[in-house]
Amino acid sequence: xxxxxxxxxxxxxxxxxxxxxxxxxxxxxxxxxxxxxxxxxxxxxxxxxxxxxxxxxxxxxxxxxxxxxxxxxxxxxxxxxxxxxxxxxxxxxxxxxxxxxxxxxxxxxxxxxxxxxxxxxxxxxxxxxxxxxxxxxxxxxxxxxxxxxxxxxxxxxxxxxxxxxxxxxxxxxxxxxxxxxxxxxxxxxxxxxxxxxxxxxxxxxxxxxxxxxxxxxxxxxxxxxxxxxxxxxxxxxxxxxxxxxxxxxxxxxxxxxxxxxxxxxxxxxxxxxxxxxxxxxxxxxxxxxxxxxxxxxxxxxxxxxxxxxxxxxxxxxxxxxxxxxxxxxxxxxxxxxxxxxxxxxxxxxxxxxxxxxxxxxxxxxxxxxxxxxxxxxxxxxxxxxxxxxxxxxxxxxxxxxxxxxxxxxxxxxxxxxxxxxxxxxxxxxxxxxxxxxxxxxxxxxxxxxxxxxxxxxxxxxxxxxxxxxxxxxxxxxxxxxxxxxxxxxxxxxxxxxxxxxxxxxxxxxxxxxxxxxxxxxxxxxxxxxxxxxx
Amino acid sequence: xxxxxxxxxxxxxxxxxxxxxxxxxxxxxxxxxxxxxxxxxxxxxxxxxxxxxxxxxxxxxxxxxxxxxxxxxxxxxxxxxxxxxxxxxxxxxxxxxxxxxxxxxxxxxxxxxxxxxxxxxxxxxxxxxxxxxxxxxxxxxxxxxxxxxxxxxxxxxxxxxxxxxxxxxxxxxxxxxxxxxxxxxxxxxxxxxxxxxxxxxxxxxxxxxxxxxxxxxxxxxxxxxxxxxxxx
Numbered sequence: 018x019x020x021x022x023x024x025x026x027x028x029x030x031x032x033x034x035x036x037x038x039x040x041x042x043x044x045x046x047x048x049x050x051x052x053x054x055x056x057x058x059x060x061x062x063x064x065x066x067x068x069x070x071x072x073x074x075x076x077x078x079x080x081x082x083x084x085x086x087x088x089x090x091x092x093x094x095x096x097x098x099x100x101x102x103x104x105x106x107x108x109x110x111x112x113x114x115x116x117x118x119x120x121x122x123x124x125x126x127x128x129x130x131x132x133x134x135x136x137x138x139x140x141x142x143x144x145x146x147x148x149x150x151x152x153x154x155x156x157x158x159x160x161x162x163x164x165x166x167x168x169x170x171x172x173x174x175x176x177x178x179x180x181x182x183x184x185x186x187x188x189x190x191x192x193x194x195x196x197x198x199x200x201x202x203x204x205x206x207x208x209x210x211x212x213x214x215x216x217x218x219x220x221x222x223x224x225x226x227x228x229x230x231x232x233x234x235x236x237x238x239x240x241x242x243x244x245x246x247x248x249x250x251x252x253x254x255x256x257x258x259x260x261x262x263x264x265x266x267x268x269x270x271x272x273x274x275x276x277x278x279x280x281x282x283x284x285x286x287x288x289x290x291x292x293x294x295x296x297x298x299x300x301x302x303x304x305x306x307x308x309x310x311x312x313x314x315x316x317x318x319x320x321x322x323x324x325x326x327x328x329x330x331x332x333x334x335x336x337x338x339x340x341x342x343x344x345x346x347x348x349x350x351x352x353x354x355x356x357x358x359x360x361x362x363x364x365x366x367x368x369x370x371x372x373x374x375x376x377x378x379x380x381x382x383x384x385x386x387x388x389x390x391x392x393x394x395x396x397x398x399x400x401x402x403x404x405x406x407x408x409x410x411x412x413x414x415x416x417x418x419x420x421x422x423x424x425x426x427x428x429x430x431x432x433x434x435x436x437x438x439x440x441x442x443x444x445x446x447x448x449x450x451x452x453x454x455x456x457x458x459x460x461x462x463x464x465x466x467x468x469x470x471x472x473x474x475x476x477x478x479x480x481x482x483x484x485x486x487x488x489x490x491x492x493x494x495x496x497x498x499x500x501x502x503x504x505x506x507x508x509x510x511x512x513x514x515x516x517x518x519x520x521x522x523x524x525x526x527x528x529x530x531x532x533x534x535x536x537x538x539x540x541x542x543x544x545x546x547x548x549x550x551x
Numbered sequence: 552x553x554x555x556x557x558x559x560x561x562x563x564x565x566x567x568x569x570x571x572x573x574x575x576x577x578x579x580x581x582x583x584x585x586x587x588x589x590x591x592x593x594x595x596x597x598x599x600x601x602x603x604x605x606x607x608x609x610x611x612x613x614x615x616x617x618x619x620x621x622x623x624x625x626x627x628x629x630x631x632x633x634x635x636x637x638x639x640x641x642x643x644x645x646x647x648x649x650x651x652x653x654x655x656x657x658x659x660x661x662x663x664x665x666x667x668x669x670x671x672x673x674x675x676x677x678x679x680x681x682x683x684x685x686x687x688x689x690x691x692x693x694x695x696x697x698x699x700x701x702x703x704x705x706x707x708x709x710x711x712x713x714x715x716x717x718x719x720x721x722x723x724x725x726x727x728x729x730x731x732x733x734x735x736x737x738x739x740x741x742x743x744x745x746x747x748x749x750x751x752x753x754x755x756x757x758x759x760x761x762x763x764x765x766x767x768x769x770x771x772x773x774x775x776x777x778x779x780x781x782x783x
Binding site for chain 1: 596599600601602603618619621622624626628632634635636637638641644645646648649650651672674690
């Protein structure tokens with residue numbers, strides 16, 4: 018079985034040698050991300066520190082590591098609990114599950130799938146370096162441990178969650194699965210409550226200082242004792258705080274946890290085949306649709322959509338596309354101008370800004386830059402994978418007897434209200450939490466609309482120009498391609514701010530640069546769509 | 552009328568369609584028959600204007616990429632692609648408006664015919680694959696196209712829908728429409744075909760006409776296996 022798996026990997030690598038280049042590209046990105054704190058800590062030519070330098074505070078770093086590792090453990094634990102044992106293909110179902118192998122033995126296949134899931138999430142975490150650096154002030158070694166630790170913690174979380182998910186996969190066991198979930202939540206609440214109690218006792222809560230709170234968290238035994246994430250974090254905590262016993266305790270607990278997982282998996286009779294088959298079928302359907310040129314809309318938001326009283330608005334020809342997009346928006350969030358994912362991301366941005374505002378920073382530009390970066394990173398996810406982009410992976414749109422330009426504009430028109438509403442939210446956040454004045458906040462909102470559209474057009478071009486890339490690879494290429502293009506538009510912003518010292522001038526320069534790039538990309542996208550192959 | 556003239560489609564070095572030429576006249580049901588990988592879906596997608604190719608494809612004398620040709624074409628893909636959060640009724644309404652069809656009643660007629668009336672409030676994500684295929688068929692017939700192409704239309708359909716679809720083929724033919732069906736299931740086409748093109752390795756290996764009253768020495772099945780397996 019293992020040899021057949023390795024054979025498939027080898028064959029795929031030989032058949033698609035360009036995948037090596039892409040892997041090297043992502044490794045390079047990973048390397049740059051890890052080196053980011055070191056680069057930021059380099060002094061200027063006159064010996065002064067860079068404006069973007071964030072001093073390292075060991076207590077804050079320790080707190081940051083505990084927080085991230087515990088969050089990653091939790092995230093993957095609940096994902097595993099919900100999905101059960103996944104990572105099987107339909108071929109695995111036919112040849113392994115139906116073959117003369119025990120369910121325990123077949124879990125090895127699922128392990129490779131789990132590794133991939135955890136690797137993807139860890140990579141995504143590593144791309145948030147700038148934000149982590151801005152909030153915590155880590156050095157490159159801290160960051161490297163944070164990412165590696167997050168990977169190990171994710172594996173712990175996923176394998177623990179998926180064990181219970183598989184054990185209680187039957188409908189009649191739904192109650193037991195719920196009990197496990199409640200137990201997990203209770204554990205989370207206990208950890209947070211314990212930490213808050215310590216913060217209150219140390220008078221660290223009310224100032225709501227991010228660094229102060231992280232400092233308390235770094236010393237919280239509730240987080241140290243937290244299964245998986247806390248144990249792994251303890252290893253590094255002991256190393257940087259000079260407490261060898263802490264590291265030893267972390268290693269011992271982690272090894273005990275690992276051995277327990279191995280024993281539990283190898284001794285238990287898990288009946289996970291039904292769920293695994295359902296998952297394999299779902300993955301197979303997605304691959305089939307991908308083969309047919311369709312990028313299925315798998316967004317979690319569509320899963321919650323329900324038919325209500327909303328009606329299809331007016332519009333004929335290409336405008337019918339605008340009408341159905343508005344309808345789908347309403348169905349997803351009750352309002353045609355609200356994108357639930359954007360709202361969620363704005364809440365995250367607001368929390369981040371509040372956290373940073375109270376983090377004793379004396380560098381408001383750093384705050385603005387990191388908030389802006391966070392908004393762009395999140396909006397790249399929203400609009401690079403939004404309705405307009407996925408629309409042009411379906412064959413219907415190519416059959417509609419209207420010009421490609423008309424169809425493209427009709428789709429963009431449907432996205433505009435969402436973008437405008439989001440831009441208003443961004444402007445408000447920047448006004449209240451990042452200290453921008455009204456003119457700057459308004460210009461910032463305008464720039465976000467331009468950048469959102471830039472994200473959309475770039476993603477559309479990448480989708481249509483590289484349709485042969487695999488699903489995950491295409492998502493990553495799309496994401497980084499979008500960030501690269503937006504990055505170019507940001508250069509004039511940086512130059513204008515440096516020359517004039519005026520943030521408003523910089524934002525306007527950024528918006529104009531983005532608009533110029535958009536003016537070039539829009540007709541190109543229309544031509545590419547016109548010549549697209551399904 | 553559908554005219555395919557000297558169409559070649561390559562994927563890098565692989566020739567999926569090699570200088571294909573055939574014509575399906577008005578009021579004819581044409582079949583593209585062939586094993587998996589023969590190039591049937593490729594030529595179907597080319598006719599639908601979804602692929603680039605060399606050669607010419609015309610729908611009623613119009614280039615297949617033109618907007619006029621698109622108005623005259625109905626295409627049912629092998630794998631249906633519906634919107635997850637639009638209902639069956641909204642899919643049809645969307646297509647009606649996108650194609651600027653004025654007759655509103657055609658929507659209910661199609662829903663009724665394919666037994667989808669009770670499913671009209673169901674969203675795309677809630678439908679089985681067979682149901683999705685039925686919606687896909689309704690969408691393609693919504694604007695009363697003069698040329699209708701089906702890519703493996705029977706896959707995933709229940710017996711009633713297959714029976715209904717066969718009736719649709721015959722009705723379309725009787726209405727003077729051009730119908731082209733790609734399939735690898737010989738037994739599903741025995742009773743309604745007019746011309747069959749047997750495809751092999753991207754080429755048309757044989758063409759057989761269904762002329763009533765004439766006795767042919769080989770059945771369609773015999774001819775198919777003779778070509779694809781080299782034996783009768």
